[in-house]
Amino acid sequence: MKNLNSVFAAYMIGWTVFFVYYISISRRTMALRGEIERLKNSLNRGK
């Protein structure tokens, strides 16, 4: 089973890239939701 480690490394790197991207979208979405909430609250306080 020559090069099996390289095959595993390639798959691990590939899945890690996809996972990190998915997490990055989720984090950006949460940050934006927080920003919208903050804006809503400051608007309500201004009324």
Place this chain on the structure above:
Amino acid sequence: MKKSVLSAMVVLLLLGVAAYAAFFVAPTDAKQGVIYRILYLHVASAWTGLTSFFICFIANLLYVLRRQPRWDWLGVSAGETGLVFTTVVLLTGPIWAHPVWGIWWTWDARLTSTFVLWLLYVSYLLLRTLVEEHDRRALLSALFGIFAFIDVPLVFGSIRWWRTQHPQPIIMGAPGSGLDPTMYKVLFFTWFAMLGLMTLLLRQRYRLEAMRGDLEIIQHGLEAA
């Protein structure tokens, strides 16, 4: 159960089956041995990346013609998703190349045009951070996105038009080229699973961009008031 959680679970299941098929169902290549199994991740990611760039190109064209923000949102989402898949192609390629070619990288037509494609879409995303006004930013990035897509036919044709270190095409190639029928089935199944992943990421990213667009409109409205 929420629809988004259910679709994520279906995609995960498809990817799991695809990985199992790549390791345990597909036969081992007589020449390359086990290392060739990178093909299923590498080639399926490449095809999915090109599909994503094609969606980006269509969205950019539609933005230029109709000037509706949703096409801008789809364009940037597809551009970013395509870039992620192309990054996987550029990372897994050298891992496969080293034991087979004896080198990690060479500046042949296929590898160079793929690297240029990656750089073009990095520039496409960077360009968006440089322009403040959202209509101007959307138009400029749509025009740049249309220009960037010119490299996609070059990537596709590079192994058909020029002699390269990179292997010749496995579909629509010269007579006698191709794969074992089981290898084809596993490859197309992996591509199908990757398209599922692309759709999932694209949908999430589009939602984020739509929220960002709405927030910008509210902020501009507040500043103007």
